[in-house]
Amino acid sequence: MKITHTEIYKYSIPMVPFTIATGTMHYAQNIFIRIHTNEGLTGVGECSAFPMITGETQSTCFEMAKDFALLWKNKDALNIASRMNELHAFTAYNNTAKSAFDMALHDINAQHAQLPLYKFLGGTIKKQLLTDVTVGINEPMQMAAAANNFVEQGVSILKIKLGKNVQHDIDAVTLITESVGNSIKLRVDANQGWSYDEAVYVLTALKDFNIEFCEQPMRRHNDHLLPQLKTISPVKIMADESAFDHYDAIRLIEADACDYVNIKFAKSGGILEAKEINAVCEKHTIKCMMGGMLESRVALTAFAHFATAFDNICFYDMDTCMLGHKIDPVIGGVSYNNFYVELPDAIGIGADVDETFLNKPEKVIV
Ligand code: MG
Numbered sequence: 001m002k003i004t005h006t007e008i009y010k011y012s013i014p015m016v017p018f019t020i021a022t023g024t025m026h027y028a029q030n031i032f033i034r035i036h037t038n039e040g041l042t043g044v045g046e047c048s049a050f051p052m053i054t055g056e057t058q059s060t061c062f063e064m065a066k067d068f069a070l071l072w073k074n075k076d077a078l079n080i081a082s083r084m085n086e087l088h089a090f091t092a093y094n095n096t097a098k099s100a101f102d103m104a105l106h107d108i109n110a111q112h113a114q115l116p117l118y119k120f121l122g123g124t125i126k127k128q129l130l131t132d133v134t135v136g137i138n139e140p141m142q143m144a145a146a147a148n149n150f151v152e153q154g155v156s157i158l159k160i161k162l163g164k165n166v167q168h169d170i171d172a173v174t175l176i177t178e179s180v181g182n183s184i185k186l187r188v189d190a191n192q193g194w195s196y197d198e199a200v201y202v203l204t205a206l207k208d209f210n211i212e213f214c215e216q217p218m219r220r221h222n223d224h225l226l227p228q229l230k231t232i233s234p235v236k237i238m239a240d241e242s243a244f245d246h247y248d249a250i251r252l253i254e255a256d257a258c259d260y261v262n263i264k265f266a267k268s269g270g271i272l273e274a275k276e277i278n279a280v281c282e283k284h285t286i287k288c289m290m291g292g293m294l295e296s297r298v299a300l301t302a303f304a305h306f307a308t309a310f311d312n313i314c315f316y317d318m319d320t321c322m323l324g325h326k327i328d329p330v331i332g333g334v335s336y337n338n339f340y341v342e343l344p345d346a347i348g349i350g351a352d353v354d355e356t357f358l359n360k361p362e363k364v365i366v
Helices: 058-072 080-090 095-112 141-152 164-179 198-206 221-230 246-252 270-284 298-309
Strands: 003-020 023-037 044-051 133-135 157-162 185-189 213-216 237-241 259-263 286-289 313-316 330-332 335-337 341-342 350-355 363-365
Touching: 003 058, 023 058, 023 095, 023 221, 044 270, 044 298, 044 313, 044 350, 058 080, 058 095, 058 298, 058 335, 080 095, 095 270, 095 298, 133 141, 141 157, 141 164, 141 185, 164 198, 164 363, 185 198, 221 237, 221 246, 246 270, 259 270, 259 313, 270 286, 270 298, 286 298, 298 313, 298 330, 298 350
Parallel strands: 133 157, 157 185, 185 213, 213 237, 237 259, 259 286, 286 313
Antiparallel strands: 003 023, 003 363, 023 044, 330 350, 335 341
């Protein structure tokens, strides 16, 4: 089955500004693609550029996507590994841009096999995917109010963005817990915001709170300090920005540097590499989370398929399009049922973008 052409869109989604330790995003810098084949099958892919974490922007993804599409013209759509190797041979890094192409090929391959993507990946039954909901950085009082508002809507797991200032962080978690009570499970994410000493200080101070884990306490270049932090911290440590691919996972696991790993296609370059990360982690009894950047429900549906296919993935951070996306241009795909992410029954990924939304953005066909 030959790839004939690829549609590429700058798929910007206006957002309520969303702040993490490393910066604020005003719109989701996404790219949407459709890969067409000579047998009539079309695969959809989406990626969400998060420059502060991956170094890619919507513009770099768009330019790379044009080169990737050209590389794949007239190539076999059913050989995912060979196609991805071509992208890796063409350019190092750029994993976010690569992930959209990996996703679209997986969509085509699952459709070709007449299976929903999770079954194509080896899954058997749909899982209950209870997502957390994220509270962005703000004044502690405002964060507590936001947390309370989410809990009143039925949220049972909150993910709190920290990492700006240690006292602010402790105040925020304290006020949130006072506001929502101790039965609500908290996850905290410092997004690399703390030094080693700050991480020790905050995590020690948070020992009596109901915190499931802390994501990425320090900058990636401080990974050598993670094993020491892990032995001191009363809160379990999840690697996020430190773990892009399975080589990172092996390095962290061999150093006994983390309890958990957060898998994101924007870091791994897509599903093929994410499978490797999960396999390495599972072998060493390290559980994984399925996470994302600011994707719409197209990519989110692919995340849900992936999380469903692998039992070792047991934490779900899949509130990406509830984080203040002002519009939802997606047809089909996952739906939220009381914060459970529910897969559609369709074959392939089972989601697409409304054609009327795609009339407006910058696009190119290669
Ligand atoms: Mg994170």
